[in-house]
Amino acid sequence: MNMPHVIAVVDDNESVRQAIGGFVRSCGYFAYTFPSAEAFLHSLYFDVTECLITDLDMPAMSGVELIHQVRDKDARIPVILISASHDEPDVRQAELAGWCRVLPKPFDGSCLLESIVRALGPRSGNAWPLRAS
Template sequence: MTQQIQAGTTAVIAVVDDDESVRTALEGLLRSSGYQARTYCDALAFLDSAGPADTHCLISDIQMPGMSGVELHERLITMGLRIPTILITAFPEAAPRIGTTMPGLIACLPKPFSADQLLECIENALRQ
């Protein structure tokens, strides 16, 4: 089930990253770009919240303690949730083995990435 954005509704973008500075920076960027931002310190915090049901686009770090961003994306698919996902990583060497063949995976961006690059990926995600 893909989350649909109704007319007049602000898109909800969830950020799942164990690095507080990344969460804070992305939250500021998203809010200043007109999105509703919700941040989570790890995959389980996101899964245990109401977030998955309300999220229009997910930005998740790949490498986190506990459940990785890839495992989170796969879990959401198993749950029947098709949330367009942007994976981010400080370890881009992990990205090639992931590829973009996973359903709903929009991009895998190496940190640091430009704000414009991320916002373009979000716009692509919201059009799906």
């Protein structure tokens, strides 16, 4: 019997963070929420996270900066980046490098769930490629 996947949700907006976390849990996954990139990077859950959902625009460390920090730690965590500004150069660069999938705001639950399933890869059947920089 497979254990549910561990999903981390990083967003400085508490209502968004709780809504996404609740949705992820309702889909049968373990979800842990963090108010900042730094809180996630220093948490006990970093090493067990199988998919990261993060906002682009956060104070102190942006979602793209968080992706770089995750990669610097040699972690191969697929990232779903939620953004109102899908065309920013850093976002496009991260997406084209295979580091993340970008969900433009607003998005619905079915789009998020499809992205999670694809991010989780072989156990879910549909991974997108993750390449190192």
